[in-house]
Amino acid sequence: MKSWVAALVIILAAVGVGAAFSFPGLGRYEKVKAVNGAVAIPLAAVSDGTAHFYKYSQGGKDVAFFVVKSPAGAVKTAFDACDVCFREKKGYEQGGGYMICKQCNRKFDINRIGHGAGGGCNPSFLPSRQAGGSIIIAVSDLMAGARFF
Known part of the structure; x- marks a missing residue:
């Protein structure tokens, strides 16, 4: 059960990081x-x-x-x-x-x-x-x- 929770936390963290880089100013390039x-x-x-x-x-x-x-x-x-x-x-x-x-x-x-x-x-x-x-x-x-x- 604990490994399932840990896996879910890792997946949610990865999704959060990916989403953060799609917001303006947080990725390498600013869109113009x-x-x-x-x-x-x-x-x-x-x-x-x-x-x-x-x-x-x-x-x-x-x-x-x-x-x-x-x-x-x-x-x-x-x-x-x-x-x-x-x-x-x-x-x-x-x-x-x-x-x-x-x-x-x-x-x-x-x-x-x-x-x-x-x-x-x-x-x-x-x-x-x-x-x-x-x-x-x-x-x-x-x-x-x-x-x-």
């Missing part, structure tokens, strides 16, 4: 929606030097990306994927001033993320612009990276 063909992320939400991970969905396709303020003060945007390791679907994690590929463990200086820094295992560049206190990312640019996911 587009308005007028673009996603807007408030600068105030990403100005802490920590990488913030987002997911945009369109037509059954999820596109993951991150926004991080570099140690030099520039806000960087990139797909949570690279040209080499994207098939593993592991993405990146932050380690201080670096983004680290979770597949091959290569480190990439956050200051260098951007246009022209692609190729290899670099975080794939995601164009963005700043306007009105937000980072603006065009849906067309997001969907251009759908092949990674």
Whole structure:
């Protein structure tokens, strides 16, 4: 009888943890929606030097990306994927001033993320612009990276 109760407690705990990760803010990615063909992320939400991970969905396709303020003060945007390791679907994690590929463990200086820094295992560049206190990312640019996911 006691083993039955213990098994039930373990099952309920596992279901609870799974449900928690489906609530906004508790999973790895915060879901974002587009308005007028673009996603807007408030600068105030990403100005802490920590990488913030987002997911945009369109037509059954999820596109993951991150926004991080570099140690030099520039806000960087990139797909949570690279040209080499994207098939593993592991993405990146932050380690201080670096983004680290979770597949091959290569480190990439956050200051260098951007246009022209692609190729290899670099975080794939995601164009963005700043306007009105937000980072603006065009849906067309997001969907251009759908092949990674």
